Amino acid sequence: DVKVTQSSRYLVKRTGEKVFLECVQDMDHENMFWYRQDPGLGLRLIYFSYDVKMKEKGDIPEGYSVSREKKERFSLILESASTNQTSMYLCASRPGPAPYTFGSGTRLTVV
Amino acid sequence: GQQVMQIPQYQHVQEGEDFTTYCNSSTTLSNIQWYKQRPGGHPVFLIQLVKSGEVKKQKRLTFQFGEAKKNSSLHITATQTTDVGTYFCAGRGGATNKLIFGTGTLLAVQP
Numbered sequence: 001d002v003k004v005t006q007s008s009r010y011l012v013k014r015t016g017e018k019v020f021l022e023c024v025q026d027m028d029h030e031n032m033f034w035y036r037q038d039p040g041l042g043l044r045l046i047y048f049s050y051d052v053k054m055k056e057k058g059d060i061p062e063g064y065s066v067s068r069e070k071k072e073r074f075s076l077i078l079e080s081a082s083t084n085q086t087s088m089y090l091c092a093s094r095p096g097p098a099p100y101t102f103g104s105g106t107r108l109t110v111v
Numbered sequence: 112g113q114q115v116m117q118i119p120q121y122q123h124v125q126e127g128e129d130f131t132t133y134c135n136s137s138t139t140l141s142n143i144q145w146y147k148q149r150p151g152g153h154p155v156f157l158i159q160l161v162k163s164g165e166v167k168k169q170k171r172l173t174f175q176f177g178e179a180k181k182n183s184s185l186h187i188t189a190t191q192t193t194d195v196g197t198y199f200c201a202g203r204g205g206a207t208n209k210l211i212f213g214t215g216t217l218l219a220v221q222p
Contacts, residue, residue: 011216041213041214042212042214090153098142099159100156100210101156102153104152104153
């Protein structure tokens with residue numbers, strides 16, 4: 001089975017801090033994605049990547065950046081965390097057009 | 112832009128009752144996927160529908176893709192407590208052919 005591992009299950013950070021969320025997949029998938037999930041809003045795409053060193057903005061990229069230096073790792077960066085970035089963050093990967101495999105999620109609280 | 116709406120947002124049923132969630136897209140979809148997220152968990156892929164009018168079954172779950180490929184439904188017969196969770200549809204289509212998630216339907220099943 002494909003495993004998508006997110007480094008932290010729960011995270012509490014202070015406003016203004018730089019936050020790194022890490023995601024690693026073990027199946028050599030080209031495509032990786034970062035979503036945030038909020039009640040009543042579903043899953044919203046922040047950034048995605050189709051290859052190493054390649055990134056594209058999703059629907060809500062403001063306040064975020066990403067890094068993909070290696071194929072298996074896709075990092076989400078909150079440059080200066082704000083309280084409105086308190087959310088569940090989900091990483092996903094897939095080979096080609098196949099369905100997603102999601103990680104377990106990181107629940108981030110910004111205080 | 113493309114939107115995928117799901118109704119209802121929340122449904123509470125008695126164990127043994129049937130349940131249906133509906134997904135509607137503002138644009139024609141090339142395919143639609145369904146995911147289930149258990150409480151505290153992450154979305155897990157259930158099924159993908161591709162053809163107009165397609166119907167697929169997984170035990171007590173029946174998935175339909177509309178003739179116009181703009182809507183879909185998931186029907187659960189005789190719900191069980193193990194069915195609790197949030198069900199998301201995700202449609203691919205529009206000019207960008209991106210996968211857009213619906214807002215999800217939270218199902219609660221009372222024993």
